[in-house]
Amino acid sequence: MFDWEKIGKIFAENSDLIWSGIATTLILSIFGTVVGLILGIFLAYGKNIKVKDTDILIIKILKSVLRGFCVIYSVVLRGTPMMVQALIFKYGCQALGLNWENIRFPSEVLNVFNGWLIAGLIVITLNTAAYMGEIVQSGLNGVDKGQVEGARSLGMTSAQTSISVILPQAIRNALPTIGNELIVNIKDSSVLNVIAVSELFYRLKDIATTTYSFLEAYVILALIYLVMTLIASGVLKLVEMKLDGKKISLNPFGRYLRARKEI
């Protein structure tokens, strides 16, 4: 039977482990999303490289290779599960003689930082980058072509145009989808337990097997994930409102109260 008292007990006895799990999950998802976005921008531009007739042969070859790499990268990374990618990464590194287990940090803060975390960060970043490439691409497509012409007609170079005019608008357009990717990352980082990254799922699985209370442990796990994703989506809403120049109200019922007053 489901035991409510046990939930409190598990939480009280293992709070250190749970907090370190939460910290690891947050580090993984936030780092993965931010760095993945930056890589995704390069990926989106890489996939759009155009080979011109006027280019010399070497540049033509370089451009095609780069473009081909970006296309294949996003197809492969989006077409395979992250769990499989993590395992291939782990055993691939072992085959090359690099064992992430052996990498140790001088002082282990909260048991969070270790070699496996670095491996996990790399996997989640590379995986997210593939998705971000598509997201940024659709954001770029959403920007009016006139914006480019407006900037170019003033004499700005294409790099200046991209950085100061096009990219900010593309990322603003894509922000809801980027935020969605953060929420997906918070949940999906749980698959990294297969390479022993000690994130939230890994910790709770440990607690479940040591205390023999599986149901309770996983209910706790589900609740924590729910709270984390709710907070994340709330923060993203605030950021969007801020970027749109709207007044930020922290009272979720403010809208309804105002509506009643008007009546």
Add this chain to the structure above:
Amino acid sequence: MAEIVLEIKNLAKFFGKTKVLRDISLTVEKGDVIAIIGPSGSGKSTFLRCLNLLEEPTRGELIFQGKTYFNIVKCKNDFVDYDAYHKALDKYEEELVRTEDNLAIYQNLKIEGSDDPDLLNKIKAAKKEFKEVRKHPVQKIDYYDAKRYEEAMKNTPKFSISSGEINKIRSKINMVFQSFNLFENKNVLNNCCLAQEKVLKRSKAEAKEVAFKELAAVNMQDRMNYYPRELSGGQKQRVAIARALCMNPEVILFDEPTSALDPEMVDEVLNVMKKLASEGRTMIVVTHEMNFAKNVANKVLFMDKGYVVESGNPKEVFENPKTQRLKQFLKM
């Protein structure tokens, strides 16, 4: 005689088989206000876009203050036998329609339930014939004389210009668009400052000062911190004009600046443009505002189907047009 700012020689532009601009020549002197009028699709906007190379011309020479920034004397299109090409194209399209109709007739018979035993074979044959015709479309390249082109190119030196130089020219030939094209992610002030800082390498304070001055000139000084989405069409267009003015351009190109505005806003933009004209700015204006062309411009070009049909001083052009086409256009 006034200084020649912009010289355009035999400018031509082809999009596939359509000739949008055909050998247009124009000399722009300092202080000129040139109005280009004409029906939609006559190549006015393309002509303007070619001048600052937003659209690459197919052939022609462009000279800005004595410096050639585009020069292609011979283009591949000059060596295409257009008569034969168009003849073959017509014939091909005729054949395509004929075989397709043929096929449709048999297919309709089948749907109607005709009891012709040979019908299926006939459909097959018709389909085959249609596909056969479609397999060999008429291509322009078949009518293009590569040998003569290469021979001609041997004698003419190749023209090239770096993209940096083009950007420099563009910063002096600014453009105001029909759809405003203000930077949506920047407020009015930063819209005016951005290109100054990036292209002219002015300092932030200096750019701001120029922007204040030019925004005041178009009467937008109290909307400095607004974003483009918060402005009306007329206000946006005035900001766009101020943005161009900030670059201190030699020539300003206006591409139908009032076409997207309602009548009240048209006046506020036209007043700004009149003011610019009276200050002696060099302007080339594509417009449908005949009154503006008549009263403000000192030269009017009437374009149709890629040709300059008539040009001259506005009084002559508007009061006694020589060609039938212009009379028709002005409803005289």
